[in-house]
Amino acid sequence: MHGIWQDIKFSARILKKGPGFAAIAILTLALGVGANTAIFSVVNAVILRPLAFKDPGRIVQISGYDEQRGLSGGAFGYPFFLFVNDRATSFQSFAVVATDTFSLVGAGQPAQIQAARVSSSFFDVIGVQPALGRGFLPGESKPGTAPVAVLGYSLWRDRFGSDPKVLGHSISLNGLSYNIVGILTQDLDVPFQSTDIWIPRPYEFSLFPPERINTGSGYLLGYGRLKPGVSIAQATAELDTIAKAYAKAFPANTDAGAFGTLIPASLTDSTVGGVRETLWVLLGAVGFVLLIACANVANLLLVRAAGRRKETAVRAALGASTVQLARQFLTESVLLALAGGGLGVLVASAGVQFLNSRQNLPLPRTNGIGVDTRVLLFSLAISLLTGILFGLAPIWRAAKVNLSDALKESSRGSSSGPRRNRLGATLVVAELALSVVLLVGAGLLLRSFVQLLRVNLGFTPENVLTFQISLPTAKYSQPYQKTDFYRDVRERISALPPVRSVATAFMVPPNSGTFAPYLVDSMPPELPRGQRPVAVWNSISPSYFQTLGISLLRGRYFTDADNENAADVAIISESLAKLYWPNADPLGHHIQIARQRTPSEIVGVVADVHNQGVGAHPIDELYTPLPQRPWPVMTVVVKTAGNPLQIVPDVRSAIAAVDRDQPITQLQSLDSSMTDSVAQQRLSAFLLGIFAVVALILASVGIYGVTSYAVAQRTQEIGIRIALGAQTRDVLLLVLGFGARLAVIGVVAGIAAAFALTRLMQNLLFQISPTDPITMTAVSLTLAGVALLACYIPARRATRVDPVIALRSE
Numbered sequence: 001m002h003g004i005w006q007d008i009k010f011s012a013r014i015l016k017k018g019p020g021f022a023a024i025a026i027l028t029l030a031l032g033v034g035a036n037t038a039i040f041s042v043v044n045a046v047i048l049r050p051l052a053f054k055d056p057g058r059i060v061q062i063s064g065y066d067e068q069r070g071l072s073g074g075a076f077g078y079p080f081f082l083f084v085n086d087r088a089t090s091f092q093s094f095a096v097v098a099t100d101t102f103s104l105v106g107a108g109q110p111a112q113i114q115a116a117r118v119s120s121s122f123f124d125v126i127g128v129q130p131a132l133g134r135g136f137l138p139g140e141s142k143p144g145t146a147p148v149a150v151l152g153y154s155l156w157r158d159r160f161g162s163d164p165k166v167l168g169h170s171i172s173l174n175g176l177s178y179n180i181v182g183i184l185t186q187d188l189d190v191p192f193q194s195t196d197i198w199i200p201r202p203y204e205f206s207l208f209p210p211e212r213i214n215t216g217s218g219y220l221l222g223y224g225r226l227k228p229g230v231s232i233a234q235a236t237a238e239l240d241t242i243a244k245a246y247a248k249a250f251p252a253n254t255d256a257g258a259f260g261t262l263i264p265a266s267l268t269d270s271t272v273g274g275v276r277e278t279l280w281v282l283l284g285a286v287g288f289v290l291l292i293a294c295a296n297v298a299n300l301l302l303v304r305a306a307g308r309r310k311e312t313a314v315r316a317a318l319g320a321s322t323v324q325l326a327r328q329f330l331t332e333s334v335l336l337a338l339a340g341g342g343l344g345v346l347v348a349s350a351g352v353q354f355l356n357s358r359q360n361l362p363l364p365r366t367n368g369i370g371v372d373t374r375v376l377l378f379s380l381a382i383s384l385l386t387g388i389l390f391g392l393a394p395i396w397r398a399a400k401v402n403l404s405d406a407l408k409e410s411s412r413g414s415s416s417g418p419r420r421n422r423l424g425a426t427l428v429v430a431e432l433a434l435s436v437v438l439l440v441g442a443g444l445l446l447r448s449f450v451q452l453l454r455v456n457l458g459f460t461p462e463n464v465l466t467f468q469i470s471l472p473t474a475k476y477s478q479p480y481q482k483t484d485f486y487r488d489v490r491e492r493i494s495a496l497p498p499v500r501s502v503a504t505a506f507m508v509p510p511n512s513g514t515f516a517p518y519l520v521d522s523m524p525p526e527l528p529r530g531q532r533p534v535a536v537w538n539s540i541s542p543s544y545f546q547t548l549g550i551s552l553l554r555g556r557y558f559t560d561a562d563n564e565n566a567a568d569v570a571i572i573s574e575s576l577a578k579l580y581w582p583n584a585d586p587l588g589h590h591i592q593i594a595r596q597r598t599p600s601e602i603v604g605v606v607a608d609v610h611n612q613g614v615g616a617h618p619i620d621e622l623y624t625p626l627p628q629r630p631w632p633v634m635t636v637v638v639k640t641a642g643n644p645l646q647i648v649p650d651v652r653s654a655i656a657a658v659d660r661d662q663p664i665t666q667l668q669s670l671d672s673s674m675t676d677s678v679a680q681q682r683l684s685a686f687l688l689g690i691f692a693v694v695a696l697i698l699a700s701v702g703i704y705g706v707t708s709y710a711v712a713q714r715t716q717e718i719g720i721r722i723a724l725g726a727q728t729r730d731v732l733l734l735v736l737g738f739g740a741r742l743a744v745i746g747v748v749a750g751i752a753a754a755f756a757l758t759r760l761m762q763n764l765l766f767q768i769s770p771t772d773p774i775t776m777t778a779v780s781l782t783l784a785g786v787a788l789l790a791c792y793i794p795a796r797r798a799t800r801v802d803p804v805i806a807l808r809s810e
Contacts, residue, residue, distance in 0.1 A: 029340025032293030034347025045368035054127025062222030077216035130182030175474030216253030337387025436750020442692035458609035460549035465644035555604030739791030
């Protein structure tokens with residue numbers, strides 16, 4: 001330990017004597033370590049940190065997958081839940097959840113809150129119980145019991161001032177009174193973090209009447225806690241058997257046979273699966289940045305070690321062993337790495353603050369992103385690892401020192417051949433290759449994002465305001481009441497001066513409608529619902545297409561005459577028309593939608609729209625008039641002459657004039673909604689682009705340093721060449737040729753690596769091949785140009801070598 005302490009003090013003195021070298025090395029490492037720490041803090045919060053539930057590894061989310069129709073994430077009905085609950089043996093407890101929105105009245109201003117209708121076993125499944133009061137009792141899920149509720153933390157804090165006395169009191173939800181029996185004193189983890197209140201009534205759902213729920217209309221997702229020792233594969237096999245038995249026992253139910261396979265997936269996978277691949281790619285990218293930083297610092301240490309050859313030889317001649325010399329070099333490199341790591345933690349903290357400052361970060365579990373103990377340990381580990389990694393280069397160089405030659409060198413140094421610089425050149429080639437991979441990855445994501453922005457959406461999102469209204473069933477129980485309410489809202493908003501047009505729809509892009517089975521008139525009517533094709537269904541007011549600028553291709557739009565007393569009509573999308581009537585006119589044909597008893601006549605064909613987001617292909621869509629299929633939850637769409645957000649106060653007043661107790665939610669411009677739909681792609685391209693630029697800068701500095709060192713080593717040779725008549729151009733070509741060889745080797749190696757590695761990004765790209773030749777060519781030319789530019793400065797310096805001074809240096 002005394003020897004190690006002596007090495008530390010000696011290394012500190014050596015670094016203090018070269019503050020410029022130390023500063024450059026520490027800043028370079030801070031960039032690499034800081035970037036890695038920042039991204040790891042995100043990976044740690046989103047993926048590695050266990051969900052805040054009891055034994056989260058045993059919790060699975062259960063949804064349906066229809067292989068025939070290519071649908072996943074399907075919901076099932078309440079009868080199926082009862083069927084599974086009575087027969088499944090793989091689960092310690094099993095629960096179902098239906099998301100809903102409630103109108104809360106009486107606790108401040110009227111508001112819409114996010115609710116979850118759950119079975120009474122829900123809190124047992126997730127392993128969390130209310131901190132105040134209790135959870136649900138088994139009998140409270142049965143029809144006819146008194147309505148009770150459990151408050152979420154945010155609702156309790158914001159609406160009731162965190163008052164524990166609210167326990168046992170009643171609140172009004174959708175016009176009904178619910179007794180508060182429990183309170184959560186912390187928000188639940190995803191996927192339940194935005195839920196405000198829990199109700200133990202999964203058999204009720206505001207969108208479906210009781211007769212539809214009883215015959216299996218799908219609106220539930222299942223959650224189960226596996227018994228100890230039971231694997232997901234075993235649970236999958238059992239659920240598959242139960243699903244087949246259910247389809248055989250209840251063939252007429254909507255969900256019978258609709259999903260041939262029930263897929264239980266771990267709650268973690270179902271929560272973060274959509275971003276896991278993106279985050280691992282980003283972590284791999286910053287790993288490349290760190291390797292490039294290591295190569296740069298290793299090159300700096302090689303140059304420094306070359307200047308200390310005589311010192312190293314003297315120490316060896318005086319009895320220092322190879323192990324002692326290696327320990328000294330490693331001590332210096334680890335000190336540099338720890339200093340760079342400490343500064344890197346500050347860089348990471350700034351990066352985390354930047355990410356946390358961004359609103360609507362397109363990642364789950366963002367509230368846990370921060371520099372915690374695990375992140376600090378990670379930073380310490382990679383700092384030590386990088387210190388050892390780049391410290392190996394000068395150790396390898398010192399081990400090859402010839403003591404006799406080194407002791408004979410004059411104090412002014414010597415001219416050395418290029419062979420001594422092979423290790424540095426190899427490191428630069430590695431830097432360039434890694435930079436190519438990063439630049440190709442960033443280029444692919446950037447081109448993919450540009451492709452997303454160029455997509456023809458099929459509608460015009462500019463100057464459009466959208467918001468959602470959920471009518472309480474107790475107050476608006478009849479279909480005509482819903483129709484009248486939305487008609488009055490449209491009329492009042494239309495009277496506002498900046499408004500061009502107003503419409504209502506069940507949903508609008510980028511989350512448009514719901515899947516519904518259908519039959520066209522050429523199909524056998526006895527075809528079971530579970531085997532029928534499906535399309536996105538949307539219930540709309542007559543002005544919906546004009547408000548969003550969706551083109552009419554054939555027939556007509558809906559009119560006010562298409563009401564509840566008129567014959568059922570429908571408008572279909574262009575893709576659906578081409579599917580069944582490729583060479584014929586679909587107008588006048590009939591289509592039966594979901595449970596509709598009488599088919600609807602097709603009266604129009606409209607252009608396809610990207611109804612599932614910008615990056616998803618348009619899905620066949622069916623439209624029906626709102627009066628013929630009224631729904632309590634609708635989205636209002638307002639087209640304005642200017643900024644749509646400026647009319648928000650007037651819109652609220654217009655709705656209050658129709659119903660002063662009716663709140664609105666999800667108020668935003670449609671343009672921002674579409675922008676948010678590609679937020680994850682934008683963030684990925686932005687971050688990977690930053691890492692690629694940092695890598696490019698580090699690589700250019702690396703090749704500049706190696707070329708400068710090579711010029712310094714070959715000063716005598718260059719002087720002799722000039723003395724013998726070499727021209728400025730000859731010297732330039734000599735030095736640039738050295739840099740060009742490194743650049744070509746690095747670019748070729750990098751392109752080869754990119755061909756192999758960018759295939760892992762296939763799922764992150766949109767309409768771009770992972771081996772896109774345009775991107776590969778652009779990156780190759782860019783990096784080659786930057787490398788030659790970095791070599792030009794030392795090349796110009798070489799042309800100014802004075803032959804007399806160069807020859808005297810020996």
